[in-house]
Amino acid sequence: MSSEQPHDEPVYDDRVYRSPMATVTGVVMLALLGWLCGDAVVRGSGNAPWLALAVALFLAPLIVAFTIRPAVFANADRMRVRNPFRIIELPWAAVDAVRARFSAEVLAEGAKYQLWSVPVSLRERKKANRVQNRPNGRLGGIMGRGTAAPAPGGRTPNTENPQRAAADQTVDELRELQERGASRPGAQGSVKVAWSYEIIVPALTGALILIVLLATG
Numbered sequence: 743m744s745s746e747q748p749h750d751e752p753v754y755d756d757r758v759y760r761s762p763m764a765t766v767t768g769v770v771m772l773a774l775l776g777w778l779c780g781d782a783v784v785r786g787s788g789n790a791p792w793l794a795l796a797v798a799l800f801l802a803p804l805i806v807a808f809t810i811r812p813a814v815f816a817n818a819d820r821m822r823v824r825n826p827f828r829i830i831e832l833p834w835a836a837v838d839a840v841r842a843r844f845s846a847e848v849l850a851e852g853a854k855y856q857l858w859s860v861p862v863s864l865r866e867r868k869k870a871n872r873v874q875n876r877p878n879g880r881l882g883g884i885m886g887r888g889t890a891a892p893a894p895g896g897r898t899p900n901t902e903n904p905q906r907a908a909a910d911q912t913v914d915e916l917r918e919l920q921e922r923g924a925s926r927p928g929a930q931g932s933v934k935v936a937w938s939y940e941i942i943v944p945a946l947t948g949a950l951i952l953i954v955l956l957a958t959g
Contacts, residue, residue: 756822757919759814759912760859768809775801789959796955800948807941812858814912816919819928823848825858827938833931834923842913850933862909869907 775798782794807826815822821837823830838849846860906914923929 756815756817757915759816759857760812761861764809764812764859764861768805771805771809772802775805789955793952793955793959796948796952798948800945800952803941803945803948807938807945808858811938811941814857814859814916816916818919818923819926820923820931821848821916821919823855823857824938825856827941829936829938830855831934831936833933834920834926834929836931836933837920837924840913840916840920842909846909846913848916853933860909860912863907 779794779798783791786794811824811826813824815824820831820833823832832848832850832855836850838851840846840848842860842862844864845862846857848855848857
């Protein structure tokens with residue numbers, strides 16, 4: 743009889759957490775950069791076209807890195823954090839804590855990693871806390887009713903569950919995944935960190951070309 747255990751556990755797609763506002767901002771900034779630099783290349787004279795190309799090569803990777811690129815991918819076994827210049831892979835067994843204070847972050851193996859794609863809005867958190875602290879009578883809407891309607895099946899909704907800010911909800915979900923997955927065989931291992939050279943190299947190249955053109959210009 744084979745000693746191998748069947749892999750009969752269900753496999754789910756990664757949950758993806760990113761900031762829609764940051765993505766939209768990045769697309770707008772890239773479009774503006776392309777328009778300005780393209781106009782300088784077409785209509786500029788002397789070193790202007792080359793300066794425009796160098797600026798585009800320098801700024802475009804940075805815009806992508808800080809707006810479109812950041813994301814968190816989480817499944818039953820691990821979390822993969824894609825930050826501007828690094829990719830951090832964290833098996834759930836190696837994660838000590840996931841928290842959101844002034845920024846969302848994960849603690850693992852004595853190190854702290856920020857979750858760039860999960861921005862913490864203190865204003866949104868304060869608003870959620872105000873809603874939570876309202877008396878039940880003020881949550882009943884126009885009719886002024888303070889009691890919640892029964893949930894399907896006759897169950898009463900849990901009115902003590904506070905409205906949460908988006909970042910806090912995301913952190914709650916990641917904590918739940920970590921608690922459920924830490925003991926899984928596929929969730930064992932150590933943290934792996936890799937630099938994102940596809941962002942770093944073009945940005946540095948553009949910066950060097952820009953410096954040379956300005957120095958010799």
